[in-house]
Amino acid sequence: MTQSVFAPWNDPGAKPxxxxxxxxxxxGEFVAIDDLTIDIFEQEFYALLGPSGCGKTTxxxxxxxxxxPTEGTxxxxxxxxxxxxxxxxxxxxxxxxYALFPHLSIWDNIAxxxxxxxxxxxxxxxxxxxxxxxxxxxxxxxRKPHQISGGQRQRVALARSLAKAPKLLxxxxxxxxxxxxLRQETQFELMDIQEKTGTTFVIVTHDQEEAMTVASRVAVxxxxxxxxxxxPADIYEQPNSVYVADFIGDVNIIEGKxxxxxxxxxxxxxxxxPNVTGTPSSEITKGQTVHFAIRPEKVTISATKPEDATxxxxxxxxxxxxxxxxxTYHVELPNGVVIKSQTANNRRxxxxxxxxxxxxxxxxxxxxxxxLER
Amino acid sequence: xxxxxxxxxxxxTFGFAFLYLPMIILVIYSFNxxxxxxxxxxxxxxxxxxxxxxxxxxxxVWVTLKVxxxxxxxxxxxxxxxxxxxxxxxxxxxRTLFSGMIYAPLxxxxxxxxLSLLLLFIGIGLDRGxxxxxxxxxTFAMCYVSVVVSxxxxxxxxxxxEAALDLGCSPFQAFYLVTLPIIAPAVISGWLLAFTxxxxxxxxxxxxxxxxxxxxxMKIWSSxxxxxxxxxxxxxxxxxxxxxxxxxxxxxxxxxxxxxxDQDERxxxxxxxx
Ligand SMILES: Nc1ncnc2c1ncn2[C@@H]1O[C@H](COP(=O)(O)OP(=O)(O)OP(=O)(O)O)[C@@H](O)[C@H]1O
Ligand SMILES: [Mg+2]
Numbered sequence: 233m234t235q236s237v238f239a240p241w242n243d244p245g246a247k248p249x250x251x252x253x254x255x256x257x258x259x260g261e262f263v264a265i266d267d268l269t270i271d272i273f274e275q276e277f278y279a280l281l282g283p284s285g286c287g288k289t290t291x292x293x294x295x296x297x298x299x300x301p302t303e304g305t306x307x308x309x310x311x312x313x314x315x316x317x318x319x320x321x322x323x324x325x326x327x328x329x330y331a332l333f334p335h336l337s338i339w340d341n342i343a344x345x346x347x348x349x350x351x352x353x354x355x356x357x358x359x360x361x362x363x364x365x366x367x368x369x370x371x372x373x374x375r376k377p378h379q380i381s382g383g384q385r386q387r388v389a390l391a392r393s394l395a396k397a398p399k400l401l402x403x404x405x406x407x408x409x410x411x412x413x414l415r416q417e418t419q420f421e422l423m424d425i426q427e428k429t430g431t432t433f434v435i436v437t438h439d440q441e442e443a444m445t446v447a448s449r450v451a452v453x454x455x456x457x458x459x460x461x462x463x464p465a466d467i468y469e470q471p472n473s474v475y476v477a478d479f480i481g482d483v484n485i486i487e488g489k490x491x492x493x494x495x496x497x498x499x500x501x502x503x504x505x506p507n508v509t510g511t512p513s514s515e516i517t518k519g520q521t522v523h524f525a526i527r528p529e530k531v532t533i534s535a536t537k538p539e540d541a542t543x544x545x546x547x548x549x550x551x552x553x554x555x556x557x558x559x560t561y562h563v564e565l566p567n568g569v570v571i572k573s574q575t576a577n578n579r580r581x582x583x584x585x586x587x588x589x590x591x592x593x594x595x596x597x598x599x600x601x602x603x604l605e606r
Numbered sequence: 607x608x609x610x611x612x613x614x615x616x617x618x619t620f621g622f623a624f625l626y627l628p629m630i631i632l633v634i635y636s637f638n639x640x641x642x643x644x645x646x647x648x649x650x651x652x653x654x655x656x657x658x659x660x661x662x663x664x665x666x667v668w669v670t671l672k673v674x675x676x677x678x679x680x681x682x683x684x685x686x687x688x689x690x691x692x693x694x695x696x697x698x699x700x701r702t703l704f705s706g707m708i709y710a711p712l713x714x715x716x717x718x719x720x721l722s723l724l725l726l727f728i729g730i731g732l733d734r735g736x737x738x739x740x741x742x743x744x745t746f747a748m749c750y751v752s753v754v755v756s757x758x759x760x761x762x763x764x765x766x767x768e769a770a771l772d773l774g775c776s777p778f779q780a781f782y783l784v785t786l787p788i789i790a791p792a793v794i795s796g797w798l799l800a801f802t803x804x805x806x807x808x809x810x811x812x813x814x815x816x817x818x819x820x821x822x823x824m825k826i827w828s829s830x831x832x833x834x835x836x837x838x839x840x841x842x843x844x845x846x847x848x849x850x851x852x853x854x855x856x857x858x859x860x861x862x863x864x865x866x867x868d869q870d871e872r873x874x875x876x877x878x879x880x
Contacts, residue, residue, distance in 0.1 A: 296768075296772055297771075297772075298768050298771075317771070318768070318771040318772055319771045319772070319773075319774050319775055319776055319777075319780075323772075324772055324773065325769075325772050327765050327768070327769060329763070329765055331763065331765040331766050331768065331769040332769075333766060333769070333770075333784055333788075334766075334788060335784075335787045335788055344770070344773050344783075345773030345774055348773060348774035348775055348779070349774060392769075392773070396773065396774070
């Protein structure tokens with residue numbers, strides 16, 4: 233249960249391991265990283281999430297030393313790292329393209345970094361063996377990179393970057409090519425390694441579930457900017473914008489005009505529809521455009537109108553997505569808006585209560601969703 | 607099955623005859639017992655024996671080999687460096703001009719290259735000999751090497767070098783532990799190309815050689831002007847033999863490595879299936 237206690241970002245006295253201070257990176261005219269300021273603390277598992285081309289790899293390459301910021305500074309342990317060449321940084325990177333050495337065997341690829349440290353032969357041998365076991369590559373040690381599969385190559389790249397046990401490890405989509413089971417196992421291995429060695433991880437991933445599982449904090453990026461940095465739970469439950477809410481997980485967004493009523497806000501969002509009531513987290517003025525975001529699993533679906541619900545809307549089932557453990561109902565409201573509701577399938581399929589074209593009621597409490605200004 | 611066609615057969619025969627008849631005649635006459643090249647007087651290997659007695663020829667062979675080995679090695683080092691710098695240094699002022707200038711000697715008439723080098727050597731007061739031929743050959747072979755190596759480098763994945771740096775290599779280590787082994791085939795073919803160019807160069811060597819050093823092509827050329835001797839036929843036959851052997855070796859080596867790769871791949875597949 234270290235996860236719940238570990239929160240150096242809330243401790244004003246804690247010193248970050250990495251600090252980006254107003255870092256901008258331009259490639260010619262193109263701005264890849266835009267005035268970015270973040271702190272990453274020691275022993276964090278920092279996940280970078282964002283659409284393709286938003287600058288995740290660029291950010292990592294600046295940490296590894298392959299790109300220099302156009303403006304701003306990057307501090308590692310309080311030291312400006314700009315003048316330190318890549319081979320002198322206590323940082324290892326796993327490349328998105330793997331960058332395995334084609335002329336060396338898997339064994340030699342993994343041993344490559346260790347050999348540069350001038351370690352004794354048997355120390356290197358033991359360490360490589362450990363890495364091979366960890367990534368389940370023992371059988372392939374003597375092969376060349378072109379003789380193994382894509383997922384195996386990815387594991388070699390991971391093993392090679394882990395071998396040196398650096399202070400800071402940068403993983404650019406480390407598990408994308410692995411099947412789900414192996415991926416989960418490797419995620420736990422990574423967390424295990426992190427717990428044992430205290431290495432700080434920065435990881436790029438396109439898989440939110442993965443970010444949620446491993447990360448101490450998640451940073452959501454867009455167009456070279458950080459939109460929000462928060463713990464996985466906060467990112468999911470307290471997104472600071474429609475962009476983040478939409479990027480992480482599934483969400484229903486209802487846009488309307490706000491009418492503050494006591495501690496609550498009533499949102500007029502469609503002609504002939506009852507107002508939606510939510511609890512604001514910031515000051516909302518009357519008539520302001522707001523977005524009400526609610527996760528599908530927080531929308532209850534029922535055949536009759538629930539008595540006590542603050543929000544209840546009637547609609548017709550348009551579509552049902554059966555995902556095994558859960559089902560998502562797409563419910564069309566009379567004005568054409570589609571709201572998703574998700575329920576756990578704790579009954580067998582044949583005994584499911586709703587089907588297509590059924591008239592149903594959607595309901596939620598006034599604290600189930602979140603009010604967003606943008 | 608493809609039908610037999612008189613047209614194809616004739617063109618094939620003439621084509622091969624055109625290519626190989628002169629050489630076959632040369633080889634046959636090298637075993638001629640007669641001193642007169644054009645009159646057949648029975649089989650003999652005496653010209654080969656005499657060739658190995660001929661100091662002047664042996665000297666020329668030695669000079670040629672020395673020049674070829676040294677100049678092709680120098681040209682390979684310089685040409686590879688030039689290719690690396692031109693592809694890696696990013697954009698700088700006059701880059702296009704520089705890369706264009708690297709290739710210019712490829713199209714420059716040899717006579718002009720030779721003449722300008724001669725003028726340079728006279729200008730700086732360098733005595734003409736083995737050294738000047740080596741310098742001249744290095745100069746013109748370097749651009750060939752650089753063309754061969756840079757065409758390989760354009761497809762070289764730069765992140766490999768970054769990975770090497772990331773794992774603690776100095777830039778120089780990254781080069782000789784990662785880049786060089788990967789581009790080695792191109793570097794070797796560059797060397798072979800430079801070696802061959804140096805071996806059979808006549809024009810530039812004639813300009814830059816002094817009385818103290820004569821290369822084999824120069825020697826052959828000058829003695830042929832006094833009339834073709836059976837010794838030259840013998841020498842040429844030996845050269846044909848060496849070249850043929852080289853080609854066969856090279857193709858065997860590449861076939862072997864292809865076979866080995868195939869085999870490796872098959873074992874890999876089998877292990878995966880298991
Ligand atoms: N060397 C470069 N020159 C010019 N533009 C570049 C260069 N490297 C990256 N970019 C641009 O910078 C932007 C960010 O690239 P980056 O590789 O960081 O994206 P990413 O977030 O890692 O995307 P992905 O998820 O697809 O890997 C992209 O639009 C890319 O085209
Ligand atoms: Mg990327």
